[in-house]
Amino acid sequence: MSVTVPWPRAEEARARMLELFPQGFEEREDEDGLELVAYTDAGGEERLWHVFGGVRSAEVGEGWEDRWRAFHRGVRVGHLWVGPPWETPPPGSLSVVIEPGRAFGTGSHPTTRLALLLLLGLPRASLLDVGCGSGVIAVAAAKLGFRPVTAVDVDLESVVSARRNALANGVSVEVLQADALARPLPRAETAVANIALDAVTELGSRIGATWLVTSGYLAWERPSLPAFGPVCRREEEGWAADLWKRVSAQ
DSSP states (O other), X not given: OEEEEOGGGHHHHXXXXXXXXXXXXXXXXETTEEEEEOOOOHHHHHHHHHHHSOOBOOOOOTTHXXXXXXXXXXXXXXXXXXXXXXXOOOTTOEEEEOOOOXXXXXXXXXXXXXXXXXXXTSOOXXXXXXXXXXXXXXXXXXXXXXXXXXXXESOHHHHHHHHHHHHHTTOOOEEEEOOTTTSOOOOOSEEEEESOHHHHHHHTTTOOOSEEEEEEEETTOOOOOTTEEEXXXXXXXXXXXXXXXXXXXX
């Protein structure tokens, strides 16, 4: 199944495809824009229709089952390496091995890399990962020495995936299924929210942390978080992440 989007919508479309097909998809450039291709079934075709309003379908040849692996490549963030289990981490790196699955988050998206980059410079203390997806940020935080680490997500598949990835990496992460916009959140010194802009803004008054890392939105977008003051911003490929410090009493 494929859909072609004009270049001004390319980054937004990539983000939506990652949500729909976190296990991977292909990109092809043509004169009309960027073609995004997913190897999927009728259910996947229906999801594409709902998001993009129209798709093209075609039969695929032998070997398509392994082509999605080409989408997942290990990435370096400082001394961290995040990648799939079939790749070998570079010597001397602190490796975070994430099995691509149906939960969002493998480390390949700029928002994940930017959030991890901001985490590298923070004091090691307790950490809360809100909207954890596959658990890549929570697992990386535990590897970096943050203790204790708690991760929450409303999606059961994400909870299962995050627990599995924490176990595979030999780290302790408490993963909870909860709606972060409706339930009280565990307190932590540092919180990370790599989610959509509207959810980041709504969460600002609900997070009881000193440090807050937010990401998941485009570079021209800026969250409004009255309880926090901006410290620094990182941008990559049209996406952004921000580091905040609390300015009001908790």
